[in-house]
Amino acid sequence: MQHETHAGHEQHAQHNQHADHEQHEHFGHAHEGHGLGKVSWSMAAQATLHCLTGCAIGEVLGMVIGTAFGWGNLPTMILAIVLAFFFGYSLTLRSVLKAGVDFRTAFRVALAADTLSIAVMELIDNGVIALWPSAMDAHLSDALFWGALAASLAIAFVVTTPVNKWMIGRGKGHAVVHQYHH
Numbered sequence: 001m002q003h004e005t006h007a008g009h010e011q012h013a014q015h016n017q018h019a020d021h022e023q024h025e026h027f028g029h030a031h032e033g034h035g036l037g038k039v040s041w042s043m044a045a046q047a048t049l050h051c052l053t054g055c056a057i058g059e060v061l062g063m064v065i066g067t068a069f070g071w072g073n074l075p076t077m078i079l080a081i082v083l084a085f086f087f088g089y090s091l092t093l094r095s096v097l098k099a100g101v102d103f104r105t106a107f108r109v110a111l112a113a114d115t116l117s118i119a120v121m122e123l124i125d126n127g128v129i130a131l132w133p134s135a136m137d138a139h140l141s142d143a144l145f146w147g148a149l150a151a152s153l154a155i156a157f158v159v160t161t162p163v164n165k166w167m168i169g170r171g172k173g174h175a176v177v178h179q180y181h182h
Helices: 002-034 041-068 073-098 103-131 143-169 174-178
Strands: none
Touching: 041 073, 041 143, 073 103, 073 174, 103 143
């Protein structure tokens, strides 16, 4: 009987090693930086949409606050960018913390996952707004304000998606986050 128990334990150990190997295959590349191989456009778009959500929240809130306080374009834009990074990082931080990771590690993961994506998105988004005739002078009650913002975020999404695809394929960006989703 003990031999059967030992054999059962051996099979269980082999199964666990196999499962660990599969998990390493799934998540290990992201951790080691070897890339994830072929990355779908859907995965890249989901990562970009995640980033876009945080950026949009920060952008709109920054513009509302800047407008409410009567600030000029530059301080309002700076606040909007800072809040875009804050909310972009916060969304990732929240999901990684839910996986049971300590705050310091989760914060590092959020920085690694989102910094380039948010930076590209903010560069494109704010560049479009700055170059759009009269968009910088539009008020929250103007259709031009909301139209320019929507167009700038859409363009930023289109430009940032290939960046995220490239990063995920190399085990960077949101690939780092995926190792914490079980």
